[in-house]
Amino acid sequence: xxxxxxxxxxxxxxxxxxxxxxxxxxxxxxALLARIPxxxxxxxxxxxxxxxxxxxxWEALPAVERGxxxxxxxxxxxxxxxxxTATIVAEGGKTQGLAQTEVLFTADYLDYMAEWARxxxxxxxxxxxxxxxxxxxxxAIGVTTGILPWNFPFFLIARKAAPALITGNTIVxxxxxxxxxxxxxxxxxxxxxxxxxxxINFVYGYGxxxxxxxxxxxxxxxxxxxxxxxxxxxxxAAAAKNVTKVSLELGGKAPAIVMDDADxxxxxxAIVSSRVINSGQVCNCAERVYVQEGIYxxxxxxxxxxxxxxxxxxxxxxxxxxxxxxxxxxxxxxxxKKVADAVAAGGKVVLGGKRAGxxxxxxxxxxxxxxxxxxxxxxxxxxxxxxxxxxxxxxDEAIALANDCEYGLTSSLYTQNLNTTMVALRxxxxxxxxxxRENFEAMQGFHAGWRKSGIGGADGRHGxxxxxxxxxxxxxxxx
Numbered sequence: 001x002x003x004x005x006x007x008x009x010x011x012x013x014x015x016x017x018x019x020x021x022x023x024x025x026x027x028x029x030x031a032l033l034a035r036i037p038x039x040x041x042x043x044x045x046x047x048x049x050x051x052x053x054x055x056x057x058w059e060a061l062p063a064v065e066r067g068x069x070x071x072x073x074x075x076x077x078x079x080x081x082x083x084x085t086a087t088i089v090a091e092g093g094k095t096q097g098l099a100q101t102e103v104l105f106t107a108d109y110l111d112y113m114a115e116w117a118r119x120x121x122x123x124x125x126x127x128x129x130x131x132x133x134x135x136x137x138x139x140a141i142g143v144t145t146g147i148l149p150w151n152f153p154f155f156l157i158a159r160k161a162a163p164a165l166i167t168g169n170t171i172v173x174x175x176x177x178x179x180x181x182x183x184x185x186x187x188x189x190x191x192x193x194x195x196x197x198x199x200i201n202f203v204y205g206y207g208x209x210x211x212x213x214x215x216x217x218x219x220x221x222x223x224x225x226x227x228x229x230x231x232x233x234x235x236x237a238a239a240a241k242n243v244t245k246v247s248l249e250l251g252g253k254a255p256a257i258v259m260d261d262a263d264x265x266x267x268x269x270a271i272v273s274s275r276v277i278n279s280g281q282v283c284n285c286a287e288r289v290y291v292q293e294g295i296y297x298x299x300x301x302x303x304x305x306x307x308x309x310x311x312x313x314x315x316x317x318x319x320x321x322x323x324x325x326x327x328x329x330x331x332x333x334x335x336x337k338k339v340a341d342a343v344a345a346g347g348k349v350v351l352g353g354k355r356a357g358x359x360x361x362x363x364x365x366x367x368x369x370x371x372x373x374x375x376x377x378x379x380x381x382x383x384x385x386x387x388x389x390x391x392x393x394x395x396d397e398a399i400a401l402a403n404d405c406e407y408g409l410t411s412s413l414y415t416q417n418l419n420t421t422m423v424a425l426r427x428x429x430x431x432x433x434x435x436x437r438e439n440f441e442a443m444q445g446f447h448a449g450w451r452k453s454g455i456g457g458a459d460g461r462h463g464x465x466x467x468x469x470x471x472x473x474x475x476x477x478x479x
Contacts, residue, residue, distance in 0.1 A: 003034035005180060007204060009045055010038060010050035011197025012333045017043060022177045024206070027093040027325040027358045028314040039205030040166050044172070044213035047201040051143045051170035052219050054198025058306045059140045059168035066166050067117035069195055075109040076189045077103065084185055086316070088154060092329065093324035093361070094278055095315045100227060106158045109443050112163035116464055120167065131479060137471040140168030141221035143247070144467065145214035147235065148183075148326055149226045150176035153283045157186050159458050160224050161200055167467045169222075172201045174210045178327055207231060208357035211238075220468065225249075226283075229452050236455075247456035247466050249283065249449060251381045252409030254439060255402035256286040259395070260294040262414035267301045271387070271400045274412070274439040276310050279323040280385040281331075283453075284410040284432070284439045288378050289389045290398045300350070303367065303389070307351050310365040310385075325361040326384055331391065332361040337385035341387065342368055342377040352386075373401055381407070395420060403429045408450030410439050431457065 004021070006013040013268050016037035024034045037043075058066070077084065081103050089101040125134040146160030153176055160387050164171045175183035187202050203210055211231070215223045215238035224247040232248040256274070258267050269448045276284040315324040326332045332355060340355050348363055352366030357422050366386040377388045393399040404413060411430040415421055421435055431448040432441065441447045443460065448457025 005034065005036045005204060007037060007039060007047070007185045008191070008200075009043070009047045010054075010201065011191065011195075011332045013187070013191070013365070014043070022206075024091055024178070024181060027327050030110045030360060030361075033091055034181055036177065036204040039203050039210050041209055044174070044203045044205075044210045045217065046221050047149075047172040047203045048143060048145070048214070048217050050198035050201055051148060051172050053172040054196060055140070055142055055168075058165075058170055058196060058199050058467065061168075063117035063120075063166065063168070066168065066375055067114035069168060069193075070110045070114035070162055072193045073189060073195070074107040074114075076193055077107040077110070077141050077186075080185065082153065084182060087181050087185060088179070089315045089324075091181050092153065093315060093327060095321055095324055096319045098278060099253075099315075102152060102155050105443075106155045106217065107121040109155065109158045110162050111375065111465070112443050113158075116163075116166055116461075119355060120461075120464055120468070129476065132474060132476045135473040135475060137473065138465075138468045139276045139471050141467060141469050142169060143218050143220050144169045144171045144222040144224065145225065146171055147172045147211045147214060147223070147231070148173060148175050148223040150178040151278055151283075153179040154182040154186070156226055157183060163458075163464045163467045166224075167464065168465055170199050170213060174203055174205065174207070175216060177204065177206055180204055195469050205437065211235065215239045215244070215408060216241065220244055221469075222247065224456075224466070232454065234356070247458070248454040249409075249458065250447065250452060250454045251407055252283040252285070252377065253287045253381055253405050253407040254284055254410040254412065255401060255405070256412045257291045257414065258289065258291045258295070258299060259413070259415040259417070259420060260292040261420075262295065262397065263347065263416065263436070264295060264299055264302055267414035268299065268306050270412070270414070270436070270438040271303070272310070273312075275387050276323045276385050279326055279363070281327060281383050282446075284441065286387070286412060286439055287382060290386060290392050290401055291389060292398070293391050293393055294396075298390065300369070303387075304351055307365045307367055307387075312356070312362060312365070314360065323365075323385060326363055327361065329361055332363060335363050335382065335386060337367060338377055338380070338382055338384070339368070339386060342371065342375060345372075345375050347371045347375065347377060347388070351435040395423060399424060399427045403427075406452045407451035410434065412437075412439055
């Protein structure tokens with residue numbers, strides 16, 4: 001019998017109100033895994049109501065007690081790691097190693113955010129008047145909502161819920177319809193540990209229905225979305241009528257700049273790792289490479305050999321592989337078209353370039369050269385294991401090419417020269433730059449994009465403050 005999920009609202013698993021369902025497909029085998037409700041706006045509204053009702057009591061708890069709940073969630077997640085790992089592998093096509101890392105990183109993230117219970121704080125500001133103090137209070141926003149992507153579906157629950165909950169907010173989450181099963185387990189864990197009803201709620205369905213309700217409802221104080229630029233624009237439009245705060249992590253087109261003095265072996269290893277992770281379906285992936293002319297031949301030889309060594313297959317059957325399938329047939333078709341368009345425009349496929357096999361949504365690790373900056377393959381997000389490479393002469397040229405983009409999420413630089421590094425860090429227009437390492441952020445940093453890559457950000461102290469609002473009090477007194 002096919003598994004059927006239920007919404008999780010106000011501490012209860014709620015039966016679906018209609019006969020509309022969404023099928024969840026294994027992208028490696030194309031087998032049916034489960035069905036989830038095609039939720040409606042009324043169900044999302046009910047979840048918001050539950051979150052609104054629960055919020056005052058949740059905020060009234062001392063922050064350290066809220067932190068204890070996060071720690072209980074983390075402990076329970078670790079207890080169910082094998083099940084969660086297998087679920088993420090099956091529904092997302094992620095390798096076993098990466099899926100396990102996601103589960104354990106999620107638990108660590110909850111513990112990390114729990115530690116902020118005693119650390120986030122307000123201020124007392126000096127007044128210009130005698131006998132007056134100015135107090136700056138940091139307070140919960142109220143009801144928050146999280147609209148999740150499919151590529152890191154379990155971790156994104158924590159990235160949105162953990163800072164919300166530790167600061168006294170409640171939350172309603174819409175998992176991706178492509179990878180919702182891990183969220184079902186998270187809901188089970190929250191229920192099992194006895195998290196107060198309404199503090200966290202899960203509603204399944206499509207973005208145009210559920211996402212729009214979560215963004216447009218006047219009871220919502222913050223909507224956080226991770227997804228495409230189009231989804232971000234739609235979310236902003238929906239939130240605008242209530243002037244609701246938005247936090248958006250959108251697409252990326254991360255450049256990797258490789259200087260003549262770079263450690264070529266290190267650069268190749270890091271770039272390959274940053275390209276094939278999750279089959280290239282990560283917003284901060286290395287999406288385009290600029291190599292200085294002096295080492296181009298040596299770099300390309302090493303890169304080609306490294307790409308030839310990339311192993312892929314069904315991650316449920318093979319543990320020691322580097323990547324699995326793309327998420328859907330539509331995603332596979334998009335990558336095929338991007339490669340075909342690049343070739344038609346003059347690009348040269350050095351390696352790969354086509355679908356692998358006839359079952360599952362696999363695409364070969366692919367390198368394309370003879371590309372130009374004006375080609376779509378260098379300007380639009382690929383979201384697949386395809387790497388275009390071009391050359392440059394000077395650092396200023398490389399920085400200009402890197403910045404010539406609508407996106408501004410991540411970037412990387414490979415050099416052994418400190419001055420080169422500092423010049424690049426001053427001039428690159430991206431929220432993150434990785435120097436001599438792979439593209440992967442830390443939970444204590446701040447993951448935020450410039451330009452069309454987003455508004456606001458996540459992680460660390462700055463990410464926590466996304467979920468707080470400021471109340472200033474002017475207090476005059478008599479001596």
